[in-house]
Structure formats: structure tokens, C-alpha cells
Amino acid sequence: MIGRRVQQRIYLEGLMGRRPPLPVRPDALEAEAQKRMSPEAFAYVAGGAGLEWTMEANREAFRRLALLPRMLRGTKPPGLGVELWGRRWAAPLFLCPIGVLELAHPEAELAAVRAAAKRGLPFMVSNQASHPLERVVEAAKAVNPEAPVFFQLYHSTDPRAVESFLRRAEKAGCAGVVLTVDTVQLGWRPRDLDLGHLPFLKGQGLAVYLTDPAFLGALDEPLEGPAFRPKPTLALLRNLLALRRTGRRYGLSLIQMQKAVRRFVATYSYPELSWEEVRRVRESTALPLLLKGILHPEDALRAVELGVDGVYVSNHGGRQVDGSLAALHALPQVVQAVEGRVPVLMDSGVRTGADAVKALALGARAVGLGRPYVYALALGGEEGVGAFLDHFLAELELTLALSGVGSLEELGPHFLAKENPPPQGGRGGA
The missing domain is CATH 3.20.20.70 (Aldolase class I)
Known part of the structure; x- marks a missing residue:
């Protein structure tokens, strides 16, 4: 109870x-x-x-x-x-x-x-x-x-x-x-x-990939599409530092982390x-x-x-x-x-x-x-x-x-009634 x-x-x-x-x-x-x-x-x-x-x-x-x-x-x-x-x-x-x-x-x-x-x-x-x-x-x-x-x-x-x-x-x-x-x-x-926020580009939410032998074994394989070479900014520096910290948890260098993120983006969709x-x-x-x-x-x-x-x-x-x-x-x-x-x-x-x-x-x-x-x-x-x-x-x-x-x-549609009338105003997230 x-x-x-x-x-x-x-x-x-x-x-x-x-x-x-x-x-x-x-x-x-x-x-x-x-x-x-x-x-x-x-x-x-x-x-x-x-x-x-x-x-x-x-x-x-x-x-x-x-x-x-x-x-x-x-x-x-x-x-x-x-x-x-x-x-x-x-x-x-x-x-x-x-x-x-x-x-x-x-x-x-x-x-x-x-x-x-x-x-x-x-x-x-x-x-x-x-x-x-x-x-x-x-x-x-x-x-x-x-x-x-x-x-x-x-x-x-x-x-x-x-x-x-x-x-x-x-x-x-x-x-x-x-x-x-x-x-x-x-x-x-x-x-x-x-x-402008996608957490995967910062190495977040990639733990399954960063510990997978098949994914890591393919990091040096060529990928389609141009390489991304952004101009340095303070925000980019902060994100690269965060990427390096994530890499340390998994024994990966910053270069490996950058390759991992790029490979994830290229193969996810x-x-x-x-x-x-x-x-x-x-x-x-x-x-x-x-x-x-x-x-x-x-x-x-x-x-x-x-x-x-x-x-x-x-x-x-x-x-x-x-x-x-x-x-x-x-x-x-x-x-x-x-x-x-x-x-x-x-x-x-x-x-x-x-x-x-x-x-x-x-x-x-x-x-x-x-x-x-x-x-x-x-x-x-x-x-x-x-x-x-x-x-x-x-x-x-x-x-x-x-x-x-x-x-x-015992549960079934017999415990439900016809639709309620639509409410007056208001929104609700899902």
C-alpha cells in the first residue's frame, strides 16, 4: 500500500x-x-x-x-x-x-x-x-x-x-x-x-562510444566531408578544455577526442x-x-x-x-x-x-x-x-x-469515458 x-x-x-x-x-x-x-x-x-x-x-x-x-x-x-x-x-x-x-x-x-x-x-x-x-x-x-x-x-x-x-x-x-x-x-x-547548443560536440553523452573498441578502432579512418577548422575564440577554448577533461576520464588525448566527436557526427545520422x-x-x-x-x-x-x-x-x-x-x-x-x-x-x-x-x-x-x-x-x-x-x-x-x-x-477501456471537452487556454509540455 x-x-x-x-x-x-x-x-x-x-x-x-x-x-x-x-x-x-x-x-x-x-x-x-x-x-x-x-x-x-x-x-x-x-x-x-x-x-x-x-x-x-x-x-x-x-x-x-x-x-x-x-x-x-x-x-x-x-x-x-x-x-x-x-x-x-x-x-x-x-x-x-x-x-x-x-x-x-x-x-x-x-x-x-x-x-x-x-x-x-x-x-x-x-x-x-x-x-x-x-x-x-x-x-x-x-x-x-x-x-x-x-x-x-x-x-x-x-x-x-x-x-x-x-x-x-x-x-x-x-x-x-x-x-x-x-x-x-x-x-x-x-x-x-x-x-547554438549540441552537447555531443563537447564530448557529452558519448560515454558508450568512448569506451567501445570498434568505434575507437576506426578513429583514424577517413571520413567524408570537409574538416572543420574554426577560428579561435574564448568559447571555443573553453569547449576544447572541457573536451580534454572528458578525454582524460577515458584515457584519450585531445586529438583523439576531436576525432571521436567528428566520427560520431559523421556516423550518427x-x-x-x-x-x-x-x-x-x-x-x-x-x-x-x-x-x-x-x-x-x-x-x-x-x-x-x-x-x-x-x-x-x-x-x-x-x-x-x-x-x-x-x-x-x-x-x-x-x-x-x-x-x-x-x-x-x-x-x-x-x-x-x-x-x-x-x-x-x-x-x-x-x-x-x-x-x-x-x-x-x-x-x-x-x-x-x-x-x-x-x-x-x-x-x-x-x-x-x-x-x-x-x-x-481488470483495466481496460471500460474504465474510460468519452473525451472531455477541450480546456480553456493553457499549454503543457510533453
Whole structure:
């Protein structure tokens, strides 16, 4: 009964004049994190593509879908545990893969994965992590040997690096691979563009690459395109010093770091990514393979036919295609298309436990938490992420209980009503 326990603890602490360690409301959490983070860091985390209409659509979809609670059902608070891909999860929640977490806190993934593991929740390590994959998995296992850790893969144009990443995920003991297919190149993100800020050019978010033998072994290979020879400025000098500091952590010289950044930029984007690469990744690993970034039911069906183990509905939190379909609106069609043959996961726009209940009622087997946990990380490191997860789990359980849901298996569209009327004014990020 985590909901009542967390709620009572907060109220009892209030009697002694102590407030929760971080804001409970998602909008207040974001606002407080903005004060703590640099303008560049906050823009990278909070921003989306274009006019951020997809971000707004993600939140609007949740606002317009109403829960329909049932009363007097004599049910106790339901258990939250689920089993997916042979692993037990404490709740149908997971922490989404988010890159460059060092922008929020120096411990980055290490802090977040420990908080998740202590609560029995899965963590997805981003391809653009700030710490090596192996260290993140080790940090989780040190807290909870059964903690599921997934590796998110961006398919680069260099198949040797892709193969090496897969082998490392297997050797590290990852619970699965999450192949992300909606980011074959970066979306148009005005917040970052206005600041001229791309963290990868500073060597941030490249820990998986900087510790990979295949990637490092190719640093001296020629690359297409002209070399970048900027005129010296004070800002450039500061960035080169930061690049050198990063290199020292991995035993790489400044020259090697410059080559690594250039090679990453040259091989990261892969607009030609196709179903053939999905097939090859499927054949290259025995780990459960999830396909992330699916919105169209025909894509979901094709993925299942190719042998993926899970379909992950997402529009990347509105960061890729402005004006895209809200992920929550795509969810029921994808669930219908796969017909229960594989689990369906979902993220994009989830802010509250009530949001998660709506997604679960529409057929998601688990729901991903994104930006809010990064804001919590910025405010309090591991303890901040832990407090956020406790708050979210409490609201999830309380919402289920107050809606008359006796078990997760009971959830379905019958716990939802017709769309609410559009709200009057207001915006919400995703």
C-alpha cells in the first residue's frame, strides 16, 4: 500500500515543518529544475521540435481522456507487479532512455538507475549515456541484482559499432535492446538552435562510444566531408578544455577526442535506416528486442512479423516531428494491430499516475517516465529521482484504488469515458 504510506509520511513530516524533498506537481517540478539547470541544459531536456505542437498534443490527449471510476466494489489497493520478458517489475513503469544526463547531474545514469533499482523498476540506458553501459548496469546490480536494465540502440552507419554495442549489452547482462527508429537524424529543435547548443560536440553523452573498441578502432579512418577548422575564440577554448577533461576520464588525448566527436557526427545520422536493419539486429542478438518510436499500426504489425519481442509507442516526447500524432492516440491502434502477440509499451506526455492509468487502460503493458525524472535528478540526484518515483507510484496506486480497479488485469477501456471537452487556454509540455 505504497500510496497511503507515502501520502501519510508527507503529511506527518508536515507536522514537523518539513516539506517534500522536491515539488509533487509536475509543472512545479519542471519550474524548480529550470532554476537549477543552465539555460543550455534545460533547453536540451525541455525542448521539442518546431513549435512544440506535438508536445502539447501529447498532454492534450491525456487531458481529453477521462477516467470513469467505479464505486463500492469492495476492492483493496491492487498489486502493481508485472512480469515482462521473463523479468519481474515492481510496477508497470520504467525510466525512458534519455541521453546526456550529465546536463542535469554529474552522476547522471548512475544516480537514476540506483533509484529505479531500489524500487524494482527497469531503467533504459541511452545510446547517448554519460557513463559507460557497463558501469550503469553494475550500479543497478549493486543495489538490486534482479533489476532489469535495457540498452537503447541508435543504429549508426557503421555496422561494426552496432555489432559491438550489441555484444556489450549481452555481456553486461542487459534485459533487452530497445532499437529506436524515430531518430535517424535529429529533429528541428528551436530551443537548442537558438542557443547554438549540441552537447555531443563537447564530448557529452558519448560515454558508450568512448569506451567501445570498434568505434575507437576506426578513429583514424577517413571520413567524408570537409574538416572543420574554426577560428579561435574564448568559447571555443573553453569547449576544447572541457573536451580534454572528458578525454582524460577515458584515457584519450585531445586529438583523439576531436576525432571521436567528428566520427560520431559523421556516423550518427542514418536516414536510410530500413526494415532490413531491423531484421539484421533481430538476427544479431538473442536478447529481447523492442522497437521504439512506433505510431502507425502497420509499422507495429511489420515489427511483429520480423520477430521483435515488444513494440514501443512513442513520438520521442515531441522532439522529432512537430505536428505528429499524440502517442496516446496511436496506442489503441497499435495494441489492436499486434493482437496480444507482443507487449506494447508507451511514453510521451506522461506526467502523473493518473496518466499512467489511462495508458494502461488503453492496452499499454508498461508506461515510460521521461522528462520529470530528469528534473528530479537535477534537483536531488539519486534521492531526487527516488522521491519522484515514490510520488508517482503512490499516485498510480491511489488512482487505481479510487477508480475501483482490483487488479491490473481488470483495466481496460471500460474504465474510460468519452473525451472531455477541450480546456480553456493553457499549454503543457510533453
